[in-house]
Amino acid sequence: MTDSSQTTPMPHITDSHCHLDFPDFEDQLPEAIARAAAAGVTRMVTICTKLRQVDTVRAIAEAHAPVFFAAGTHPMSVAAEPMVSVDELIALTAHPKMVGIGETGLDYHYTAESMEVQQTSLRIHIDAARQTGLPLIIHARDADADMARILTEEYRNGEYRCVMHCFSSSPELARAALDLGFYLSMSGITAFPKSSDLRDIFAAAPIDRILVETDAPYLAPPPHRGKRNEPAFVAHTAQRAAETFGMPYPDFAAQTQLNFDRLFSKVTAFEAAH
Structure with missing residues (x-):
């Protein structure tokens, strides 16, 4: 006979990419973060897409224990923003x-006219990631050939x-x-009914190289x-993703937590110190 008073712990999950400084969350952040916790979302990384907004993003991370942040210039904003320097990015990592x-990268879907300046910015962000050891966060849209080429060239x-x-x-x-x-x-996107081709791409990838996010x-x-x-909705994405990999949701969630810890090792170091 089982003890019905015992419940299975809710799997923990991390939203590795969101934008909590956007107007959509104005005056609603505490409630959104509480809903995330109720869904098992223990951590989230909020992304600064324009460095002039970094103070706001940093303040969100400082005010909410589960929130960390990243910073860079989004490729769609590069042409309208001052070109960031490697030193500026490194200074923020203190x-x-x-x-x-990041996020950095290439977007030729909406902003192909700025492709050259996007590529310059991307290489600057890569250099900062290389020097700091922090993970680079890439946005790629309709720029696959250039993206693969630059990532590979810079890795060499x-x-x-x-x-x-x-x-x-x-x-x-x-x-x-x-x-x-x-x-x-x-x-x-990977949970949309018509995204079977995209799910196939992920299913062919090593499970130890997978993260989940809301954007x-x-x-x-x-x-x-x-x-x-x-952020709470990342659990829905992860539940569908577990099906893609043929895994029970708790196992998939645990694996993505390990993956996040490995890549975003500064988060685990911070948690260990606090």
């Missing part, structure tokens, strides 16, 4: 909760660590990233598709 470089110049955030590109770019030892992150407030997974995304 903060104990600054745990990643010196090793660095990287996650392909919200990966939804080609099998070829996935393979190029995995061959360099990088990680692929699963967003709500909140964007890309809410079912059953919240079309609504504002928030």
